[in-house]
Amino acid sequence: MITFAIAFASICFGLGLLFNLWRVFNASGVTDRVLALDTMVINIIALLVLYGMSVGTGVYFEAALLFAMTGFVSTVAYCKFILRGDIIE
Amino acid sequence: MDQIFEILIAGLLIAAGIFGIVGSFGLIKLPETMTRLHAPTKASTLGVGGVLVASMIYFFVFEGKLSWHELLITLFIFLTAPITANFIAKAYMHRNLTPKDMPESNTARGWATYEDEAETQEPLMTKPKRP
Amino acid sequence: MLRKIFPHPYLTILLIIIWMLLVNQLKLGSFIFAIFLATIIPIFTAPYWPDRPILRNPMAMLGYLAVVIYDIIKSNFIVAGIVLFKPNSQLKTAWVTVPLDLRTPEAITVLAGTITMTPGTVTADMSGCGRALLVHCLHAPDPDAVRDEIKTRYEARLMRIFE
Numbered sequence: 059m060i061t062f063a064i065a066f067a068s069i070c071f072g073l074g075l076l077f078n079l080w081r082v083f084n085a086s087g088v089t090d091r092v093l094a095l096d097t098m099v100i101n102i103i104a105l106l107v108l109y110g111m112s113v114g115t116g117v118y119f120e121a122a123l124l125f126a127m128t129g130f131v132s133t134v135a136y137c138k139f140i141l142r143g144d145i146i147e
Numbered sequence: 148m149d150q151i152f153e154i155l156i157a158g159l160l161i162a163a164g165i166f167g168i169v170g171s172f173g174l175i176k177l178p179e180t181m182t183r184l185h186a187p188t189k190a191s192t193l194g195v196g197g198v199l200v201a202s203m204i205y206f207f208v209f210e211g212k213l214s215w216h217e218l219l220i221t222l223f224i225f226l227t228a229p230i231t232a233n234f235i236a237k238a239y240m241h242r243n244l245t246p247k248d249m250p251e252s253n254t255a256r257g258w259a260t261y262e263d264e265a266e267t268q269e270p271l272m273t274k275p276k277r278p
Numbered sequence: 279m280l281r282k283i284f285p286h287p288y289l290t291i292l293l294i295i296i297w298m299l300l301v302n303q304l305k306l307g308s309f310i311f312a313i314f315l316a317t318i319i320p321i322f323t324a325p326y327w328p329d330r331p332i333l334r335n336p337m338a339m340l341g342y343l344a345v346v347i348y349d350i351i352k353s354n355f356i357v358a359g360i361v362l363f364k365p366n367s368q369l370k371t372a373w374v375t376v377p378l379d380l381r382t383p384e385a386i387t388v389l390a391g392t393i394t395m396t397p398g399t400v401t402a403d404m405s406g407c408g409r410a411l412l413v414h415c416l417h418a419p420d421p422d423a424v425r426d427e428i429k430t431r432y433e434a435r436l437m438r439i440f441e
Contacts, residue, residue: 060205063157067198070164074171074190081174081183089239090180096231097174097187103220104167104198108160111202116302119216126220130227137234141241141260166354173361181402182371185357185416189397193354215299229394229401236402236414249412250375256406 064112071104092136099129152208156201163197170194180239184232191228196221283317285324288333290316331384331440338439345435349396357397360417372418373402374425376411380433385440386411392432399424 078098085091103122110118138144170190177183199217206214240249240260249258256262284290293316294309301308333339360369376393380386386408390401393413403412418424 059153059157063160067160067164070168074168077171077175089235093235100191104195107198107202116214126223133231137238140238169358178366181414184400189357192350219299229391232394232400250373254405254407254409258403259406260403262406
């Protein structure tokens with residue numbers, strides 16, 4: 059039953075990833091694109107954790123943690139660049 | 148006993164998947180950037196949170212090891228999601244909206260995003276007293 | 279003297295807990311290293327954060343956390359319903375100004391984060407003087423009700439914790 063639930067959740071988040079990709083291509087502005095990329099990062103974290111569950115190792119949590127950190131930093135850097143035209147002043 | 152945990156984990160995973168896909172679907176369906184901003188907060192709270200809690204129970208019950216990394220990831224996402232949302236909103240306001248689109252702040256000064264070019268003053272918050 | 283070594287006692291405790299979670303197992307060696315790191319980091323970052331936040335009532339944090347988690351789950355269902363079943367033309371988005379009674383920066387940060395984490399409302403900006411928050415609502419037929427709910431539900435509780 060758990061394998062089925064993992065497959066279902068993986069399909070959900072994978073479809074969500076496709077939706078986000080569509081929004082990245084058809085964004086109405088730069089901020090919209092940044093928002094879609096940020097959501098992609100969140101979906102990928104969920105997918106990584108799900109894959110780690112189905113394989114049964116804890117290695118993927120490190121990857122998810124690193125992904126969360128780089129995603130956060132890159133989103134903030136993008137927004138800072140849009141706001142101020144510069145990242146580190 | 149294992150049966151109960153299996154049902155619990157499967158239920159959490161399915162709920163998380165549904166909320167995740169609804170969050171991403173909202174990103175497509177909702178009409179403009181400010182409303183779309185609401186969708187990812189949902190995906191990140193219950194979607195990812197549900198997956199992480201399910202994985203924590205799964206590793207504890209079936210693999211016999213208590214893993215705390217999920218808790219760390221959940222904490223990290225819950226701390227950073229408001230900051231990214233706030234930054235995206237500020238960037239959108241900076242690019243697409245003017246002070247006229249906003250309600251009045253009803254305070255001594257206007258909204259901070261539009262004051263960036265003006266000389267920066269200290270906010271009027273009280274500093275905590277030194278114990 | 280003690281203030282020099284531990285400029286932020288709460289930060290020290292938090293860093294120890296986070297390091298132990300990161301290592302993922304209880305060992306004496308990593309605990310000693312956690313204490314070492316948790317003493318060094320607050321000393322080096324103290325110049326950027328000179329004032330120590332006061333927690334008047336740390337136990338009330340738990341009650342606040344329970345309220346916030348309950349609200350997150352409840353409003354998740356509401357927003358999912360709006361996304362799935364409400365046509366875009368019926369959406370009533372609104373900007374709401376929330377005047378603040380909180381004054382300490384830490385308390386305002388927690389309030390802004392809470393507003394964003396409960397789906398349906400996003401904190402967009404703060405007024406230049408730090409006395410009001412700009413909140414965007416996904417669907418708010420009655421913006422005043424949203425403002426009152428934020429003030430009574432979250433801000434009053436944070437008042438008790440921080441000020």
